[in-house]
Amino acid sequence: GAVVSQHPSRVICKSGTSVKIECRSLDFQATTMFWYRQFPKQSLMLMATSNEGSKATYEQGVEKDKFLINHASLTLSTLTVTSAHPEDSSFYICSATRLDRDTEAFFGQGTRLTVV
Amino acid sequence: GIQVEQSPPDLILQEGANSTLRCNFSDSVNNLQWFHQNPWGQLINLFYIPSGTKQNGRLSATTVATERYSLLYISSSQTTDSGVYFCAVAYLRAGGTSYGKLTFGQGTILTVHP
Numbered sequence: 001g002a003v004v005s006q007h008p009s010r011v012i013c014k015s016g017t018s019v020k021i022e023c024r025s026l027d028f029q030a031t032t033m034f035w036y037r038q039f040p041k042q043s044l045m046l047m048a049t050s051n052e053g054s055k056a057t058y059e060q061g062v063e064k065d066k067f068l069i070n071h072a073s074l075t076l077s078t079l080t081v082t083s084a085h086p087e088d089s090s091f092y093i094c095s096a097t098r099l100d101r102d103t104e105a106f107f108g109q110g111t112r113l114t115v116v
Numbered sequence: 117g118i119q120v121e122q123s124p125p126d127l128i129l130q131e132g133a134n135s136t137l138r139c140n141f142s143d144s145v146n147n148l149q150w151f152h153q154n155p156w157g158q159l160i161n162l163f164y165i166p167s168g169t170k171q172n173g174r175l176s177a178t179t180v181a182t183e184r185y186s187l188l189y190i191s192s193s194q195t196t197d198s199g200v201y202f203c204a205v206a207y208l209r210a211g212g213t214s215y216g217k218l219t220f221g222q223g224t225i226l227t228v229h230p
Contacts, residue, residue, distance in 0.1 A: 032216060034216060034217060034218070038157075042222075043202065043220045043221065043222050043223055044202070044204075044218075044220045045220075046217065046218070046219070049217060091157055093157070093159065095216060095218070096216070097215065097216035103147060103164065103215050103216075104147070104149065104161065104164040104215075104216075105147075105149065105204075105206075105215075105216035105218055106161060107151075107158070107159040107161075109156070109157070109158045110156075110157040110158060110159075112157070
């Protein structure tokens with residue numbers, strides 16, 4: 001199989017605080033993970049590409065300092081939303097491709113972030 | 117960048133009906149995937165199909181890469197088929213690193229009534 005686990009599934013935080021979201025590949029190694037954002041009734045938009053052992057690559061318009069990405073191992077990438085504001089409230093979802101077969105992408109369950 | 121268009125945007129069916137969802141893309145692709153997003157937001161992989169035809173139970177998909185479109189067929193629809201269906205593609209340009217970097221279409225919202 002190819003299971004990607006994301007944690008937490010829901011989080012509510014206060015404005016100005018930081019929130020960390022974890023994305024783990026449970027039964028495979030992933031050299032590359034991706035972070036997407038989805039607003040209500042909209043499609044998924046790629047935020048950044050997370051590469052193990054190197055800096056993340058951010059899409060145009062995504063603030064690097066607000067969305068910190070760390071990919072410390074072949075099975076874990078983290079997204080930290082820093083100094084969160086209500087407009088950061090959204091559904092964040094990660095995906096990963098297998099190290100041994102970089103074709104099909106597999107997605108985590110997603111994290112619904114609400115900033116109050 | 118590559119453009120992905122899905123049609124129809126909304127589809128309402130009676131249980132038991134068949135349907136076809138379409139995905140057009142503007143450039144050559146190395147990866148094409150169909151997903152079903154359930155009410156909790158999770159994306160369920162339906163097909164990895166950059167070309168050719170695949171079938172899985174009541175669902176099948178065909179991608180004609182040379183004509184830049186893909187079709188998802190749902191037969192004998194059930195209420196549990198309701199949700200949003202996304203087509204997503206990836207293409208590698210010079211310097212690209214992964215076929216998993218996906219561009220999503222806007223989705224088709226499917227509602228199946230009992």
